[in-house]
Amino acid sequence: MGHGEQVSSGISLGGIRIGATIALGLLVWVVIHRWSQRKKKGPKTWPLIGATIEQMVNYERMHDWLAGYLSESRTIAVPMPFNTYTYISDPSNVEHVLKTNFANYPKGKAYYSYMEVLLGDGIFNADGEMWRTQRKTASFEFASKNLRDFSTKVFREYAVRLSEILCLASSHQRQIDMQELLMRMTLDSIGKVGFGVEIGTFSPDLPENQFASAFDAANIIVTLRFIDPFWRVKRLMRMGSEALLCRSIKIVDGFTYDVIRKRKAEIERAHKEAGTKDKVKDDILSRFIKLSKDPSSNLTEKNLRDIVLNFVIAGRDTTATTLCWFIYMIIAHSHVAEKLYSELVEFEQDRAREENVALVPYNDLSDAGAFQARVVQFSGFLNYDSLMRLSYMHACITETLRLYPAVPQDPKGILEDDILPDGTKLRAGDMVTYAPYAMGRMEYNWGKDAPSFRPERWLKDGVFHGVSPFKFTAFQAGPRICLGKDSAYLQMKMTLAILCRFYAFSLVPGHQVRYRMMTILSMADGLKVTVSTRP
Secondary structure (H helix, E strand, C coil): CCHHHHHHHHHHHHHHHHHHHHHHHHHHHHHHHHHCCCCCCCCCCECCCECHHHHHHCHHHHHHHHHHHHCCCCEEEEECCCCEEEEECCHHHHHHHHHHCHHHCCCHHHHHHHHHHHHCCCCCCCCHHHHHHHHHHHHHHHCCHHHHHHHHHHHHHHHHHHHHHHHHHHHCCCCEEHHHHHHHHHHHHHHHHHHCCCCCCCCCCCCCCHHHHHHHHHHHHHHHCCCCCCHHHHHHHCCHHHHHHHHHHHHHHHHHHHHHHHHHHHHHHHHHHHCCCCCCCCCHHHHHHHHHCCHHHCCCHHHHHHHHHHHHHHHHHHHHHHHHHHHHHHHHCHHHHHHHHHHHHHHHHHHHHHHCCCCCCCCCCCCHHHHHHHHHHHHHCCCHHHHCCCHHHHHHHHHHHHHCCCCCCEEEECCCCEECCCCCEECCCCEEEECHHHHCCCHHHHCCCCCCCCHHHHEECCEECCCCCCCCCCCCCHHHCCCCHHHHHHHHHHHHHHHHHHEEEEECCCCCCCECCCCCCCECCCCEEEEEECC
């Protein structure tokens, strides 16, 4: 063997020894790290990457995965590569974050960076003065009796239109996707009520809806960013999910700016016809357009785009999603559907007596004309005040929201180190998330029957009784509590009163109902049903 070969062999052996030593050291480190977690509650982690692997494996069932851990411990920490997420489900901790120390828990920079491409500086994504301005302006509109009356009229109109579609599907024994129909209905509703424009996706021929598809795709992708450590690289290189996000946002923006331009043109036309610049119609967008004309407001066209998209989520996605889960619940619990039907028949008879009118007969269910005439008559009995009588329906909607909240998780940033009421230490720069989906399933919050759908838990002697908003968190709580809560209940009651009075639903055999991972708890494969009319 020559001298060169001996040197080469020595280097090779030395390199192998060093490599083996490093590998052994890493293995020991990993073993010690995992051993130290043997009594740890919550997800087990790996060095450097934290709980990334377990989260990605369980991503499609994330809410149930979290619920499993939170049933064992009311607070769990989930370390990730760049920060730690702390999940909470105890009402006292939730109250601390959402109210007591509200200023310390904004949406935060991390959340903003994930969602900015879709929600921009809209009310769901903004903090500070931008959030306060939007909330103040929107709160004036939601408090308006004119808006409530106009909303009632619009919600009634679209609920009747939905009935026409269902009646036709019933007569032809055709399968339908209720999620698709309800998303169209609520999109057109928020277009009319919130933005003062006719969007037209709920017309009888159900035209292609590119905006909805693009909006949903964008929503799914920005949600994935929360556990994808490589999303910034993919965005920079315009590849994978981030390339699809870019294409989706172009479609979303085109639709949104078109809505804004239409509304501005209609306002200008109305001003010329009315001869005044002070007249503003009863819709949210018009208030913000008027506000944007004040130079001190600093509201740009981009800000108006953000406002529109945030209210699309608020007015379309959350309401339609809840209506879908409600229908799924009454399919799964036929006794609840029968109690609702009885309540609504009694309500109908009472209202007819009060107004001294004869109910339109439709003894032959195949007579679509007479059937729809009765639906229209019944819809006329429905208004903000009369719907308040439907205690069991209100309880059923609330019970649906307890188990299937439209927003299943809501993360907050942490400005300064803090300690929760249960003693959990939180570190500045990390995130804390309350989880309404998990909270609704916890026995320590709701008792042994927490996983069961039982509307009666909300009633006492037939009267609805609510609980703390820090326990029932479907509408958030504290300074950020949902402004549109009453409007959402109004539309849901208006729609469901007609559906539950005049239709019975059956799930298409073999259709699987599961949620998909996005900011809103929508159904991954829609809600495929058949419908039949009721006497």
